[in-house]
Amino acid sequence: MMKLWCRQIVSVVRLEMKKTFFCKRGLWVYLLAFAPVVLYMVNSVHITRQRRHLAQIGAEHPVSQAAFNNIKTGLSRENVVAKLGEPYWQRTRYHHGSDGRKRSFVLYKYTDGKNDFMYHFEDDKLTWINRRDPEKLAESQLIFATSFQFYFLRLAVFFGCVGIFVNLFRGEMLDKSLHFYMLTPMRREVLLAGKYFAGLLATVVIFTSSTALQWWAMLWQFERPVIVEFLAGPGPTQFAAYLGVTALACVGYGSIFLAVGLIFRNPVIPAAVVLLWESANPFLPPLLKKTSMIYYLQSLCPVTAAPDKNMPPLINLLISPTEPAATLAAVTCIVLLTLLVLVLASRVARKLEINYGTD
Amino acid sequence: MAVYKQTYKGYSGTRTTPWLRFFILSRYSYARLFQSKFLVLFLAACMFYPLGCAIFIYLSHNIPLLTALRLQSGGMPPIDGAFFNVYCVVQGGLAFLLTVLVGPSLVAPDLANGGMSLYLSRPFSRTQYVAGKMTILLLLLSLITWIPGMLLFLIKAGCAGWDWTRVHAWLAGSIVLGLWIWIVVLSLIALALSAWVKWKVAAGALILGVFFAGAGFGAAINNVTGTHYGAFIDLMKVVRTVWSDLFRNSSAADLSLTQAWTVLGVTCGLCLWLLAKRIRAFEVVK
Numbered sequence: 001m002m003k004l005w006c007r008q009i010v011s012v013v014r015l016e017m018k019k020t021f022f023c024k025r026g027l028w029v030y031l032l033a034f035a036p037v038v039l040y041m042v043n044s045v046h047i048t049r050q051r052r053h054l055a056q057i058g059a060e061h062p063v064s065q066a067a068f069n070n071i072k073t074g075l076s077r078e079n080v081v082a083k084l085g086e087p088y089w090q091r092t093r094y095h096h097g098s099d100g101r102k103r104s105f106v107l108y109k110y111t112d113g114k115n116d117f118m119y120h121f122e123d124d125k126l127t128w129i130n131r132r133d134p135e136k137l138a139e140s141q142l143i144f145a146t147s148f149q150f151y152f153l154r155l156a157v158f159f160g161c162v163g164i165f166v167n168l169f170r171g172e173m174l175d176k177s178l179h180f181y182m183l184t185p186m187r188r189e190v191l192l193a194g195k196y197f198a199g200l201l202a203t204v205v206i207f208t209s210s211t212a213l214q215w216w217a218m219l220w221q222f223e224r225p226v227i228v229e230f231l232a233g234p235g236p237t238q239f240a241a242y243l244g245v246t247a248l249a250c251v252g253y254g255s256i257f258l259a260v261g262l263i264f265r266n267p268v269i270p271a272a273v274v275l276l277w278e279s280a281n282p283f284l285p286p287l288l289k290k291t292s293m294i295y296y297l298q299s300l301c302p303v304t305a306a307p308d309k310n311m312p313p314l315i316n317l318l319i320s321p322t323e324p325a326a327t328l329a330a331v332t333c334i335v336l337l338t339l340l341v342l343v344l345a346s347r348v349a350r351k352l353e354i355n356y357g358t359d
Numbered sequence: 360m361a362v363y364k365q366t367y368k369g370y371s372g373t374r375t376t377p378w379l380r381f382f383i384l385s386r387y388s389y390a391r392l393f394q395s396k397f398l399v400l401f402l403a404a405c406m407f408y409p410l411g412c413a414i415f416i417y418l419s420h421n422i423p424l425l426t427a428l429r430l431q432s433g434g435m436p437p438i439d440g441a442f443f444n445v446y447c448v449v450q451g452g453l454a455f456l457l458t459v460l461v462g463p464s465l466v467a468p469d470l471a472n473g474g475m476s477l478y479l480s481r482p483f484s485r486t487q488y489v490a491g492k493m494t495i496l497l498l499l500l501s502l503i504t505w506i507p508g509m510l511l512f513l514i515k516a517g518c519a520g521w522d523w524t525r526v527h528a529w530l531a532g533s534i535v536l537g538l539w540i541w542i543v544v545l546s547l548i549a550l551a552l553s554a555w556v557k558w559k560v561a562a563g564a565l566i567l568g569v570f571f572a573g574a575g576f577g578a579a580i581n582n583v584t585g586t587h588y589g590a591f592i593d594l595m596k597v598v599r600t601v602w603s604d605l606f607r608n609s610s611a612a613d614l615s616l617t618q619a620w621t622v623l624g625v626t627c628g629l630c631l632w633l634l635a636k637r638i639r640a641f642e643v644v645k
Contacts, residue, residue, distance in 0.1 A: 035576060043583050147579040155575040159568050170560060268563030
């Protein structure tokens with residue numbers, strides 16, 4: 001019997017493959033998944049070009065590091081130009097102050113070939129200096145971790161799973177084609193498992209490939225020795241962890257939205273509730289935190305994301321710090337929750353009745 | 360009457376005034392919407408915050424009670440632009456959720472079931488159709504946004520007296536204008552997406568996605584590139600910039616006021632273009 005069920009599951013997966021990967025209704029999932037890849041690519045190309053540009057300017061107009069170190073606030077514009085020469089970029093603006101006096105604001109940019117120095121003059125007096133160093137790999141890793149946890153996991157994978165898994169049953173209702181499955185000599189649980197695996201395959205392929213491409217695009221801006229050193233150290237472990245977390249997110253959210261698509265005629269309301277619950281996770285007390293998927297997924301991430309700098313201090317106070325779950329515990333919890341939801345969904349599927357008129 | 364005698368005859372009864380015809384759609388839709396207990400419950404829940412604000416305003420002027428509680432009226436947070444700005448953020452968020460609930464079912468079923476030609480074969484224009492559908496959302500959202508906001512302003516005016524009202528009259532204008540901008544943007548987005556995807560479930564998910572994924576991806580753009588360009592696709596941040604200006608609430612914003620107004624204008628224009636493209640009496644089926 002088990003053999004037959006497995007064969008039936010494979011058949012359902014094969015039938016669903018085209019619908020989950022190439023369905024017109026689900027093409028936006030690709031946009032959601034691959035938008036960060038484009039973002040990292042554009043950023044890497046821009047940084048590489050800027051680095052080359054700075055190196056070229058540095059070679060054409062060499063300025064010593066000591067000369068840059070001698071520049072302090074309070075110097076006049078003439079003094080700065082005498083020490084460093086003409087800037088490679090400048091901008092002047094005039095504003096009328098509250099006393100009606102015309103004031104000048106000048107911005108000068110210099111480079112030593114690697115770092116970018118920005119000098120801001122107010123009425124020809126140097127008021128502040130901004131030094132921008134080239135991005136380091138550690139900074140990029142932190143940026144990746146933040147985007148991964150706050151955009152990719154919470155929104156891209158979440159909405160992607162809503163789109164694909166809800167569509168598995170609700171979409172068939174809309175297309176008035178679910179009865180074809182119901183007429184086949186196949187257990188409802190087997191149909192549900194087949195559909196779940198089809199959705200899981202699609203989401204895992206789409207989102208893990210997006211994660212891999214994001215990772216590649218993020219590393220692209222760095223020079224070869226930096227990448228080789230990173231890949232010889234913690235790189236592969238981190239990469240595997242990010243892929244694993246993405247796949248687990250698809251496993252967990254997939255099961256929830258498959259059940260939602262089965263139970264609710266309008267899955268948007270439960271999806272919104274789950275979204276709000278997951279978004280409120282940082283503010284929940286420790287015990288309640290453990291009832292959301294994102295807590296376990298974030299615990300498995302190899303780099304802790306930086307807190308939001310723009311968050312108002314009052315709201316920042318509401319965030320309750322909690323110890324991340326252990327790896328084994330986190331994986332077990334996600335798998336157990338998935339199994340529980342799938343068992344409940346299969347019980348619902350056994351009593352499923354078709355009512356095409358309601359959608 | 361024999362069946363063969365029931366041939367076509369032009370309607371000879373009284374007709375609704377042309378400029379009021381759009382309201383027919385709203386009337387029928389309200390009758391259907393208010394059958395939903397969940398919607399009624401949600402509308403009631405949306406009134407909790409304004410009610411709390413009203414109680415707070417009343418208490419902050421009740422000197423005997425403040426004395427009994429050993430509080431000073433000067434120690435209470437002031438009822439000013441910042442207070443109404445927070446009110447807009449809270450009720451604006453609830454208005455968004457209400458739009459997700461109601462918006463998708465407005466146009467999508469008409470398009471999906473080929474009902475558009477039935478509407479437009481009557482003396483009823485596309486503009487009237489859109490106006491009728493939009494009125495449903497505008498009135499519902501008004502109920503939980505600027506109407507309670509104005510009531511709060513009036514309660515405060517009643518408690519604080521004429522001097523306060525005269526000095527703070529601009530607040531009333533800011534409440535009405537700020538929240539009207541938001542409900543118009545929400546209504547247009549909901550109608551456009553509902554018309555575009557033709558499936559109410561997908562339309563609801565898309566409205567959620569436009570706001571949440573837009574904000575998330577905007578934050579990702581800011582995070583990765585170290586710029587503020589991501590704020591352009593975060594509509595909540597855009598409208599908060601406008602509200603901050605209207606309520607004279609200085610805050611470090613990622614967008615300038617001109618940029619915020621431009622983004623809102625472009626969004627509304629895009630939605631109107633989508634609606635003009637989809638709301639048609641005919642459809643080419645490939």
